[in-house]
Amino acid sequence: MSDQDAVAQKVIEIIAEQTMLEPDQVALSSTPEELGIDSLGLVEVVFAIEEAFDVSVPYNANDPSESDFDITSVSAVVEGVKRLIAEKG
Amino acid sequence: MxxxxxxxxxxxxxxxxxxxxxxxxxxxxxxxxxxxxxxxxxxxxxxxxxxxxxxxxxxxxxxxxxxxxxxxxxxxxxxxxxxxxxxxxxxxxxxxxxxxxxxxxxxxxxxxxxxxxxxxxxxxxxxxxxxxxxxxxxxxxxxxxxxxxxxxxxxxxxxxxxxxxxxxxxxxxxxxxxxxxxxxxxxxxxxxxxxxxxxxxxxxxxxxxxxxxxxxxxxxxxxxxxxxxxxxxxxxxxxxxxxxxxxxxxxxxxxxxxxxxxEIIGCGMSSDASDIVKPSQDGAARAMVWTLKDAGINPEDIDYINAHGTATAVNDSTETAAIRQVFGVHADALAVSSTKSMHGHCIGAAGALEAAATLLAVRENLIPPTINYEEPDPECDLDVTPNTARERQVSVAMSNTFAFGGLNAVLAFRAV
Incomplete structure (x- = not known):
């Protein structure tokens, strides 16, 4: 498995844990709404991602669309995390 | 007594x-x-x-x-x-x-x-x-x-x-x-x-x-x-x-x-009994309604509301809706402001600092402003006294606080 896939797998694990779903029930195309994640749940997911990847996610729960971090789908979150890991060097 | x-x-x-x-x-x-x-x-x-x-x-x-x-x-x-x-x-x-x-x-x-x-x-x-x-x-x-x-x-x-x-x-x-x-x-x-x-x-x-x-x-x-x-x-x-x-x-x-x-003429307290962080329109509205009842006054008697106005997305739209629910057409005649824009959210001291701002309003007939106001929001469409204080007769004013945990307390002050 490539590192890229490992990131996706870990993000999916985190979201599955938060939503009490099995990882195979979380698709890359899933949206937070489809997964039943509310704004407080997203805050918890972001925290878990920061802890897992040792990154700082620029996410403001007041206005997610204005944050520098796209959380509209699982794949968007995965891409965002990969970008943060790359920026960290 | x-x-x-x-x-x-x-x-x-x-x-x-x-x-x-x-x-x-x-x-x-x-x-x-x-x-x-x-x-x-x-x-x-x-x-x-x-x-x-x-x-x-x-x-x-x-x-x-x-x-x-x-x-x-x-x-x-x-x-x-x-x-x-x-x-x-x-x-x-x-x-x-x-x-x-x-x-x-x-x-x-x-x-x-x-x-x-x-x-x-x-x-x-x-x-x-x-x-x-x-x-x-x-x-x-x-x-x-x-x-x-x-x-x-x-x-x-x-x-x-x-x-x-x-x-x-x-x-x-x-x-x-x-x-x-x-x-x-x-x-x-x-x-x-x-x-x-x-x-x-x-x-x-x-x-x-x-x-x-x-x-x-x-x-x-x-x-x-x-x-x-x-x-x-x-x-x-x-x-x-x-x-x-x-x-x-x-x-x-x-x-x-x-x-x-x-003079303090009334208070109203309520609990949302719903969510630990997300405010409820009904809980906020009930605290305001109880304050009016406790003071024995009508919605039309209120001139100014010092809002809870935390500047989170959900508080400000919920508070606006609650004020409209309680005050009906009079909502558009109210002066409203959030002085947190100036002194920040002082949590346990917030209500007292805002009581001070409300006393200023009733004492001097002056509405302290909501500063940093830049863009109208259709979900926050009250007269929020943007950016500059305004002279206005204030006979009765209300000060709102709505806490995390859904615990609400509102006070009514009257000029003497």
């Missing part, structure tokens, strides 16, 4: 300055007390701004031995209390007390007077410093006064001791509503005849590294400015401060010829 309740004293410490005069001047000017954090090390903080009371230095008021026993939350409460009691003409003297000549109320009044103070976190600087020693520096012991400094009732107890107030006294902790609950309970005590005088308000000094990291974690903090009701609002800004009011039986105040700042 139902008595009228006068406000005869007010003292303030805030990011706008030390003293009611400085606080009022800042509110009139629409000045921001929010700026870069300077009083603590900011390395590791991702939110670099707060409303620090930078002009407040406890060492200017208290001896070294007094400082050892008093967390900043108590220091601020005592300095605000000193100003309030001096204005009320009930007791005045130096807070430092180095000469032991502090004036107290006479014993007959002392047993008929109490203290109710709101604070959400209590002595958080003490907690922060001592935890740092234990967990950071691996020290084996903490300062011997750690417990009496950090306990949430320390500000209340020190005010009681300072002025010889021996009646019912306690501390209220309901997050952002703490000091409105304190003022509401003090109001009811005076109105019922249980006491003649209550010293009431709130104090918060929780701009510590640990507490600020906690707020960062919730992802509801603005990084540049507090913009209540503006479409581009991006969250709350933490602040610190204290405001203490003297509430007094109106007949008692009149008999001794006291200067009466305003």
């Amino acid at each position: 139902t008595r009228r309740v006068a406000v005869t004293g007010l003292g303030v410490v805030s990011s706008l300055g030390v003293g009611t005069r400085a606080h009022f001047a800042g509110l009139r000017e629409g000045r921001s007390g929010i700026g870069p954090i300077e009083l603590i090390e900011t390395q590791g903080l991702s939110v670099p701004i707060a409303a620090e009371a930078k002009a407040f230095d406890g060492a200017a008021y208290f001896s070294k031995s007094e400082l050892m026993m008093r967390d900043r939350v108590t220091q601020m409460a005592l300095v605000a209390g000193e100003e309030a009691m001096a204005q009320a003409g009930l007791a005045s003297g130096t807070a430092a007390g180095a000469d032991g000549a502090q004036a107290q109320v006479d014993e007959a009044l002392g047993v008929r007077s109490g203290v109710v103070i709101g604070t959400s976190i209590g002595g958080s600087q003490t907690v922060d410093e001592q935890y740092r020693l234990l967990y950071g520096e691996r020290k084996n012991r903490v300062h011997p006064f750690t417990v009496p400094r950090l306990m949430a009732n320390a500000p209340c107890s020190h005010l009681s001791m300072r002025f010889g107030l021996m009646g019912p006294s306690w501390t209220v902790s309901t997050a952002c509503s703490s000091s409105n609950h304190a003022l509401a309970q003090a109001f009811q005590m005076v109105r019922s005849g249980a006491v003649d005088v209550m010293l009431a308000g709130g104090s918060e000094a929780s701009l510590t590294f640990g507490v600020l990291k906690g707020w960062e974690g919730l992802r509801v903090m603005a990084k540049d400015a507090c913009r209540p009701f503006s479409k581009n609002r991006s969250g709350m800004v933490q602040g610190e401060g204290a405001a203490i009011l003297v509430l007094e039986d109106m007949a008692h105040a009149q008999a001794r010829g006291a200067d009466i700042i305003a």
Whole structure:
């Protein structure tokens, strides 16, 4: 498995844990709404991602669309995390 | 027995300055007390701004031995209390007390007077410093006064001791509503005849590294400015401060010829009973409706509402909807503002600092503004007094607080 896939797998694990779903029930195309994640749940997911990847996610729960971090789908979150890991060097 | 309740004293410490005069001047000017954090090390903080009371230095008021026993939350409460009691003409003297000549109320009044103070976190600087020693520096012991400094009732107890107030006294902790609950309970005590005088308000000094990291974690903090009701609002800004009011039986105040700042005429309290962080329109509306009923007034009697207005996306739209629900067509005739835009969100002291702003409005017929207002939001479509204070006749005003945990407290003030 490539590192890229490992990131996706870990993000999916985190979201599955938060939503009490099995990882195979979380698709890359899933949206937070489809997964039943509310704004407080997203805050918890972001925290878990920061802890897992040792990154700082620029996410403001007041206005997610204005944050520098796209959380509209699982794949968007995965891409965002990969970008943060790359920026960290 | 139902008595009228006068406000005869007010003292303030805030990011706008030390003293009611400085606080009022800042509110009139629409000045921001929010700026870069300077009083603590900011390395590791991702939110670099707060409303620090930078002009407040406890060492200017208290001896070294007094400082050892008093967390900043108590220091601020005592300095605000000193100003309030001096204005009320009930007791005045130096807070430092180095000469032991502090004036107290006479014993007959002392047993008929109490203290109710709101604070959400209590002595958080003490907690922060001592935890740092234990967990950071691996020290084996903490300062011997750690417990009496950090306990949430320390500000209340020190005010009681300072002025010889021996009646019912306690501390209220309901997050952002703490000091409105304190003022509401003090109001009811005076109105019922249980006491003649209550010293009431709130104090918060929780701009510590640990507490600020906690707020960062919730992802509801603005990084540049507090913009209540503006479409581009991006969250709350933490602040610190204290405001203490003297509430007094109106007949008692009149008999001794006291200067009466305003009258408190009603309070309303409710619980959302729904969510630990998300506010409920119905819960907020019920607290306002109960306040109107308690005061025996109609929605049309209210001229100004000092809003809770935290500048989070959900508070401001929910509060707007609640005000529309309660006031109907009169909502568009109200002046509304959030003074948090200037003095920040002082959590346990928020209600008391905003009571001070509301007293300014009824005393001077001047609406303090909502500063940093940049873009209209259709979901926050009240007249929020954008950016500049406005002259307007204010006979009756309301001050809202809606806490995390869904605990709401609202007060109504009337000009005299």
